[in-house]
Amino acid sequence: MLKTLSLTFFRNFENRVFEFQGGLNIIIGKNGSGKTNLLESIAYLSFPRSFRGVLDSDLVMWGEDFFRIEGLYQDDVEHMIKCFYSSHNRVKKIHVNEKKVDRLSKLFFLFPTLVSTDRDQDIVDGPPEKRRSLFDKLISLVDMHYYRTLIDYRKAIENKNVLLKEKRLEEVKYWNREIEKLSTYIITKRTEFLKEITMTFDLKSGVLLNGKKADIRYFKKIDIEEGILDSKLEEELEFGFSIYGPHRDRFEFYIEGRPAKAAASEAEKRMMLLSLYFAFMERFEKDKDKKPVLILDEPLSILDDERIEALLGQLESQVFITTPRWSLQYEANLIEL
Amino acid sequence: MWIPSSLKKLIENLRKLPGIGERSAYRIAYFLIKYRDVLNDIVDSLEEVDENVTLCKICHGFAEGKDICPICEDERRDAGILCIVEKPEDVFIVESAGLHGWKYHVLGGLLSPVKGVTPDKLNIFDLRDRIKNENFKEIVIALNPNIEAEATANYLIDLLEDMNVVISKIAIGLPQGADIALLDPYTIKESIKGRRRVK
Numbered sequence: 189m190l191k192t193l194s195l196t197f198f199r200n201f202e203n204r205v206f207e208f209q210g211g212l213n214i215i216i217g218k219n220g221s222g223k224t225n226l227l228e229s230i231a232y233l234s235f236p237r238s239f240r241g242v243l244d245s246d247l248v249m250w251g252e253d254f255f256r257i258e259g260l261y262q263d264d265v266e267h268m269i270k271c272f273y274s275s276h277n278r279v280k281k282i283h284v285n286e287k288k289v290d291r292l293s294k295l296f297f298l299f300p301t302l303v304s305t306d307r308d309q310d311i312v313d314g315p316p317e318k319r320r321s322l323f324d325k326l327i328s329l330v331d332m333h334y335y336r337t338l339i340d341y342r343k344a345i346e347n348k349n350v351l352l353k354e355k356r357l358e359e360v361k362y363w364n365r366e367i368e369k370l371s372t373y374i375i376t377k378r379t380e381f382l383k384e385i386t387m388t389f390d391l392k393s394g395v396l397l398n399g400k401k402a403d404i405r406y407f408k409k410i411d412i413e414e415g416i417l418d419s420k421l422e423e424e425l426e427f428g429f430s431i432y433g434p435h436r437d438r439f440e441f442y443i444e445g446r447p448a449k450a451a452a453s454e455a456e457k458r459m460m461l462l463s464l465y466f467a468f469m470e471r472f473e474k475d476k477d478k479k480p481v482l483i484l485d486e487p488l489s490i491l492d493d494e495r496i497e498a499l500l501g502q503l504e505s506q507v508f509i510t511t512p513r514w515s516l517q518y519e520a521n522l523i524e525l
Numbered sequence: 526m527w528i529p530s531s532l533k534k535l536i537e538n539l540r541k542l543p544g545i546g547e548r549s550a551y552r553i554a555y556f557l558i559k560y561r562d563v564l565n566d567i568v569d570s571l572e573e574v575d576e577n578v579t580l581c582k583i584c585h586g587f588a589e590g591k592d593i594c595p596i597c598e599d600e601r602r603d604a605g606i607l608c609i610v611e612k613p614e615d616v617f618i619v620e621s622a623g624l625h626g627w628k629y630h631v632l633g634g635l636l637s638p639v640k641g642v643t644p645d646k647l648n649i650f651d652l653r654d655r656i657k658n659e660n661f662k663e664i665v666i667a668l669n670p671n672i673e674a675e676a677t678a679n680y681l682i683d684l685l686e687d688m689n690v691v692i693s694k695i696a697i698g699l700p701q702g703a704d705i706a707l708l709d710p711y712t713i714k715e716s717i718k719g720r721r722r723v724k
Contacts, residue, residue, distance in 0.1 A: 333711040340672040343639075347676070350638035359644065362636065362679035366672055 189262055189506040190230060190299070190481060196256040197249040199225035209521040212503060215510045217525030223510035226525070227303070227483050230508060233259045233269045234301040234481075236282060236292050245275045261299045263478055269299060296329070300472065300480035302465045304458070304487065312441050312448050312457040319439040326468050327381045330475050334377050341370040341435070349429045357421065364417040367433060371412045374434045382406050385467035393463035395498050402443050402460050409436035455490045459499075462487070466502060479505035486510050532558070583655070585631040585648040586616045602626045605662035607655070609681065611635055611669065619667055627665075630655065635673040636680055644680060652681075656688055663691040670697050 189210045195201040200222040217223045224240070228247070231239050238247060248255045254274040261267045270283045282289040289295060311318045328335035348363040382404060393402040410416060410432045420432045441448035441460050448457060465482065473479045482503065488496050488511050500518055514522065532554060539550040557564040578587055581594035588594040596602065596616070604626030608619055616629045632647045656664070666681060668674035682692055698716030699708065 333709055336711075343672050344676070347636075347638045347673075354638070356638070356643075359636070359638070359680070362676045362683070365679050366675045370672075 190259050191262055192260045194258040195229055197252040198229050198255040198257055199247060210506055212520040213508045214514050214520045215523045216514050221525040223525060224485050227485055227508055229257045231301050231303050231483055232257055232271055234296050234299045236271055239303045244273045248275045301483055302480045303483045304462055305485040308461040309454050309457045311461060316438040323439050327377055330472055337370050337373050345430050345435055352424055353428050361418050368412055368417055371434050378406055385471055388467035388470050389463050392466040392502060393460060396459040396463055397456055400444055405440050407438040481505055482507045484509045584629050585633055586613045586629055602628050607661040608665045608667050610667050636677045637673050661690060666694045
C-alpha cells in the first residue's frame with residue numbers, strides 16, 4: 189500500500205504531504221480543489237505519465253520549473269519512489285530507494301495501480317479500438333510476451349500496409365506468414381484471458397449491477413489458419429491496407445444479453461468496467477502476489493445509495509476515491525483538500 | 526563564445542558518430558588536442574581504413590586491400606555450408622564461435638517496406654549463382670530474432686525453394702549459464718521446440 193505521498197510544485201500543490209491507510213481513502217474537496225490532481229500524482233508513481241493525457245510540462249505548477257512526487261510504498265518491505273521532472277531541460281528522473289530506474293515499465297510491477305475515471309463510459313460506448321487497447325493493456329500486464337508479440341505484430345502490419353499501398357503483392361506473403369504466427373498467439377491469449385477472468389467478472393458485476401447479468405464477448409475478425417491471409421489479398425488490396433487479423437478483433441460488453449452501448453445506463457457502464465478491473469486485479473494478484481491499488485475518480489456521483497454500498501463492499505485492496513461530499517458511515521481515511 | 530573554428534568543426538563531426546552526444550564530443554575533442562600522439566595515430570588509422578577496407582565482391586563482408594576477402598579465398602573452407610548474416614560485422618561474431626569450413630553471405634540489411642528496404646536493395650541478386658557455383662549443401666540463416674528478420678528469412682526460403690540445399694535457422698532459446706527458473710515461458714517454449722536428441 190501507499191503509505192505517504194509528498195508533492196512539490198505538482199499542479200496546484202505547492203508543498204504538501206499526505207498520509208494514507210491500507211483500505212479506503214476518501215479524498216473530499218470542492219470542484220477545482222485538486223482532487224483529481226492528487227489521484228494523478230499517485231498514478232504517476234506507478235506509470236509516469238498523466239492519466240489525463242497531458243504533457244509532463246503541464247503538470248508543473250504555474251510559474252515554477254519542476255515538480256517532485258515522492259511516495260512511500262510498502263509490500264513486503266518499504267520502497268521510496270521518487271519522480272522528478274524539470275521543465276527547464278525536460279528531464280524526467282525516477283528513483284526507487286535512491287537507485288535510478290531506467291525502464292519506466294518496471295515501476296508498474298513494483299507499484300501497480302488501476303485508474304477508473306468518468307471516461308470509462310466511453311470505453312464501453314466508443315469505437316472498438318478503445319476496448320481492444322484496454323484489453324491489450326491488461327493482458328500485457330500479466331504477460332510480457334503478449335506485449336512483445338503485439339509490438340512485432342504492429343510492425344508487421346505497418347510493413348504489410350506499405351506493400352499493399354504500393355501494390356507490391358509479391359512480397360506480402362512473407363509478412364503474412366509471420367502475421368499468421370503472431371495472430372495465433374494473440375488470439376489464444378485473448379481467449380484465455382477472457383476465460384480466466386469470467387468467473388470473477390460475473391460475480392462482481394452481479395453485485396454491482398444489482399443482479400443484472402453482464403458479459404464480455406470477443407469477436408474475431410478472422411479465424412487464423414495457414415494461408416488464410418494470402419487468400420484475402422485481393423480484398424485487402426482494394427482497401428489499400430490490412431483489414432484481416434486480430435488488429436480488427438472486437439471486445440463488446442453486453443447487459444442482459446443486449447449490447448451495453450444501447451442497453452446500459454451510464455452508471456451501469458461504469459460498473460461493468462469496474463467489474464472488469466476487479467477481475468483483472470484478482471488475475472494479476474495470482475501471478476504477481478500483489479493486488480493493484482485502485483484509483484477511482486468521482487465514481488459516486490452517478491450512483492444511487494444502494495450501488496454505492498455495493499461498490500464499497502467489493503473493495504479489497506487499497507483504494508483512493510474522490511468525491512465532493514461524504515456522509516456515509518464507513519471505515520475510511522478522510523483527506524480534505 | 527569564441528572557439529577555434531577547426532575545433533568547432535571537429536566537434537560537429539564527432540557528433541555524427543553513433544552514441545556520441547554533445548558533451549562526449551567536446552570531451553573527445555579536448556582530449557585529442559591535448560594528446561597529439563593519440564590524435565596522429567587515429568588520423569593514420571582512419572586513412573588506412575578508408576583506403577584499405579572495402580566490401581568483398583563475393584560475400585559482401587569486409588575485405589582488405591583487394592576485391593575478395595580471405596574467407597572467400599580460403600580453399601580449405603569446404604564444409605559446404607553457407608551462413609547468411611545481416612551485417613559485415615556479424616561475420617566476425619559467427620566466426621568467433623570457431624566453426625570450421627563455413628563461408629558467409631552478408632545481406633547488408635533486412636526487408637523493411639516501412640524503411641524502404643526492398644529485396645533489390647539486399648545482396649541477394651547473386652545468392653543463387655553462388656550456391657550453384659560453390660556447391661553449397663546447407664544454408665544457415667543466422668539473423669536476429671525480430672520481425673523483419675523473420676520476413677527476410679521467409680523471402681530467402683522462397684527464393685531458394687527449388688534448389689537442392691538444406692535450409693536451417695539458428696535456434697532461439699536458453700543462453701549459456703541461464704537459470705531456467707528465471708526465464709520467460711516463451712524462451713523456454715522455443716528452446717523446448719528446438720530441443721536436441723542426445724541418445
